[in-house]
Amino acid sequence: MPELRRERLRVLAVEQVGPYSLLRVSRGMLTPGRPGQFFMLSPPGRLLPRPMSLCLAPPGELAFLIDAVGPGTRALCALAPGNTLDVLGPLGNGFRVDVRRPLLVGGGIGVAPLPYLAEALGRPPALLGFRSEHHAQAAALVPNAEVVLEPTYVTEPLAPVARRHDVLACGPEPMLAAVRELAPGAQLAWEAPMACGYGACYGCAVELDGSWKRLCVEGPVLVAA
Amino acid sequence: MLLNASGCLDASTAPDVARSLDAFVTKTVTPLPREGNPPVRIAETEVGMVNSIGLANPGLEAFLADHVPRLAELGVPLWVSVGGFSADEYAASCAALDARAAVTTLELNLSCPNVDEAPESAAQIVAACRAATTKPLYAKLAATGDLAELARAVADAGADGLSLVNTLRGLTLDERSLRPPLARGVGGLSGPALKPVSLAAVWVCRRATALPIVGMGGVASGRDALELLAVGAHAVALGTVLFADPHAPARVRAELAAELSAHGFAAPADAVGAAHDRVLAASV
Numbered sequence: 001m002p003e004l005r006r007e008r009l010r011v012l013a014v015e016q017v018g019p020y021s022l023l024r025v026s027r028g029m030l031t032p033g034r035p036g037q038f039f040m041l042s043p044p045g046r047l048l049p050r051p052m053s054l055c056l057a058p059p060g061e062l063a064f065l066i067d068a069v070g071p072g073t074r075a076l077c078a079l080a081p082g083n084t085l086d087v088l089g090p091l092g093n094g095f096r097v098d099v100r101r102p103l104l105v106g107g108g109i110g111v112a113p114l115p116y117l118a119e120a121l122g123r124p125p126a127l128l129g130f131r132s133e134h135h136a137q138a139a140a141l142v143p144n145a146e147v148v149l150e151p152t153y154v155t156e157p158l159a160p161v162a163r164r165h166d167v168l169a170c171g172p173e174p175m176l177a178a179v180r181e182l183a184p185g186a187q188l189a190w191e192a193p194m195a196c197g198y199g200a201c202y203g204c205a206v207e208l209d210g211s212w213k214r215l216c217v218e219g220p221v222l223v224a225a
Numbered sequence: 226m227l228l229n230a231s232g233c234l235d236a237s238t239a240p241d242v243a244r245s246l247d248a249f250v251t252k253t254v255t256p257l258p259r260e261g262n263p264p265v266r267i268a269e270t271e272v273g274m275v276n277s278i279g280l281a282n283p284g285l286e287a288f289l290a291d292h293v294p295r296l297a298e299l300g301v302p303l304w305v306s307v308g309g310f311s312a313d314e315y316a317a318s319c320a321a322l323d324a325r326a327a328v329t330t331l332e333l334n335l336s337c338p339n340v341d342e343a344p345e346s347a348a349q350i351v352a353a354c355r356a357a358t359t360k361p362l363y364a365k366l367a368a369t370g371d372l373a374e375l376a377r378a379v380a381d382a383g384a385d386g387l388s389l390v391n392t393l394r395g396l397t398l399d400e401r402s403l404r405p406p407l408a409r410g411v412g413g414l415s416g417p418a419l420k421p422v423s424l425a426a427v428w429v430c431r432r433a434t435a436l437p438i439v440g441m442g443g444v445a446s447g448r449d450a451l452e453l454l455a456v457g458a459h460a461v462a463l464g465t466v467l468f469a470d471p472h473a474p475a476r477v478r479a480e481l482a483a484e485l486s487a488h489g490f491a492a493p494a495d496a497v498g499a500a501h502d503r504v505l506a507a508s509v
Contacts, residue, residue: 004239004471042469047416048269049469070400072269088471193406195267195274196468199238202252202278203267205260212260212281217238 004198005030006088011079012061018137020109021077022055024063025087032057033090035097035117036170036189036221039064040197042086043075049088050076051194053113053170053220055141062087065138067109091197095187095221097121099166104142105154105179105186107171108135113189115141117168129154129175158182180224189221226493227450227474230441230464231306231332231365231388232278236299237292242467245474249301250462251292253308253334256318258284268406270397273416273443274465277409280308280337285318289325297327304330306365307354308337312345316353323358331360333384336367336391337413348378355383363439367391368426373433386437388462389426390419416465419443424456431457431498445473447480454493455500 009025016022023041030039032054040049041064050072056063068077079085095113097120104126106114111128118124126145129152130136139147148154155178158167162179167186169179176188192204197216204215208222215222226247235252236243243249261281268275283292296303305328309315315333322328333354335347345353351364364379365388366372376387392413399406423442430438440458444450445466453461466473481493490496 003241006470006472046269047465047469048274086470193265193267195269195276195465196471198471199235200233200242200471201267201276201468202232202261202281203276204264205266205278205281206264207260 004088006086008084009062009087011081011083011085013081014077014079017065017141018134019067020135020138021066021068022063022141023066023076023079024058024061025085027060027062028087030062030087031090032062032116034094035120036094036113036187037090037092038197038220039087039089039091040194041076043072044079044083044085046072046075048072048195049086049197051091051191051197051216051220052076053189054090054116055112056115057119065109065112065141088197092216092220093218095168095189099168101165103127103158103161103165103167105158105167105169105171105175106142107154107175109138110169110171110175110189111138111142113170118143121168127154127157129171153178155179155182184224186224187221188224190215190219226460227478228304228439228460228462229467230462231334233464233467236296239471240299242471242474243299244301245472246301247460248304248329249296249299250304250332251288251296251306252282253280253306253337254282254285254288254318255280255308255310256285256314258282258287263408265406265408266412268397268399268412270395270414270418272418273395273414274468275395275397275407275412275414276392277407277412279409282308285321289321293325293327302329303327304332304363306332306334308334309350312350312353315350316357319354319360319362320357323360328360330363331358332363332365332388334365334391336365336369346378347375348382351379351382351384361385363388365389365391366426367393368422368442369393372426372429376430376433376436380434380436384436386439387430387434388439388441389430389458390423390442393419393422415442417443417445420449420452424452427453427458428456428500431501444477447477447482447484450477450481451484451488451496452500454496455498457498457501459494459497
């Protein structure tokens with residue numbers, strides 16, 4: 001098991017990207033890890049840290065794309081430059097990048113790990129789905145992206161090309177389930193409420209293909225059966 | 226002495242954290258494997274967290290075959306948390322674990338809020354286990370009911386120590402949907418909300434029995450640990466704080482050393498029960 005590294009990092013900027021916030025922090029001694037790995041970010045004033053996959057890794061920085069959906073993510077988005085927060089990571093298993101014909105698929109805040117993944121894969125094509133034009137501003141973070149808006153889902157442009165590609169996807173559960181149908185063998189990044197991020201709490205266990213897995217240890221990226 | 230609370234650390238995914246403790250306590254082991262409760266299993270509240278894991282564990286057979294040998298290599302004393310759904314089940318597990326030299330202490334989980342409990346009383350379960358093992362037996366109790374009477378009953382049944390406290394039943398509602406986020410609705414409340422509860426439980430049991438006590442519930446700092454010692458705990462366990470910070474043991478240890486020194490205690494043992502002595506001294 002790799003050493004658990006936790007460090008207090010300084011906030012460099014919080015940038016609005018549509019309805020989302022791009023939280024940029026100094027990297028300190030932490031390493032960015034592999035695309036799809038995640039970090040536990042401790043929001044000020046909250047008991048538990050929140051899992052966030054790495055969005056971008058500019059030199060000396062770590063950047064996280066956050067959707068303020070509850071008290072923890074709101075507190076993270078309310079941070080200001082100069083504030084500090086505790087960060088643990090990188091954690092979990094990321095995407096395998098030894099793929100020949102990558103196609104990235106993202107839905108909503110599920111685009112979060114794709115910019116860093118796109119860099120690692122040499123800017124492959126991407127299919128992104130969003131609820132609205134406002135949400136779709138996050139597509140600017142992902143190179144070579146084709147964007148669809150609801151009521152169209154990413155599965156529509158994905159269906160005819162899925163089997164010609166190595167699909168790497170992150171998004172809401174129904175989207176991942178649909179992608180799995182179209183692209184057996186796809187690498188899917190799942191999400192679950194998580195208290196610790198390093199296998200201690202058993203909070204993030206999900207049943208996949210008949211067995212229970214702790215997403216923080218065995219995922220969050222799992223290969224669809 | 227600093228331990229982890231059962232179910233709050235996996236030594237296989239975080240061996241360095243386990244080694245930073247004076248003893249490692251396993252997640253509760255039941256006779257048969259359990260997948261646990263359906264998700265969602267955890268949620269944060271304003272004063273702690275609620276969990277409904279449901280004793281997910283590999284079962285006794287796999288635990289003995291696969292886990293004990295690896296845990297023995299950690300190099301820290303190994304406490305095994307034992308669960309079951311009848312006194313016979315608890316006793317059978319204790320008998321099987323009794324043969325393992327790597328296991329130093331057995332902690333009987335008599336108080337999980339997320340599963341149906343055994344029909345027998347805590348004292349009956351302790352008595353059955355006492356007959357099955359010579360290893361030290363700790364009874365883990367929740368702060369419900371008449372704790373002094375329960376503590377005396379498990380002491381009379383042969384317990385060597387008490388672990389206080391387990392989580393309390395709690396519920397939280399999602400801010401948007403106004404539904405409980407936990408799939409089972411109710412879960413076990415842990416974290417800062419439990420600190421006054423654990424202090425009271427240890428206080429009461431210290432007066433009711435002479436058994437050594439592992440105090441836990443809401444410990445997040447050296448000050449919290451000092452207070453548990455002062456009300457009568459001989460050792461302190463960390464639970465929810467480990468989720469937020471795997472390096473909490475080293476921090477709490479350093480903070481406790483500073484607190485002990487600031488209060489004029491030469492060693493942790495000198496602080497044990499100090500709050501009782503001071504109440505007595507003030508009343509003379």
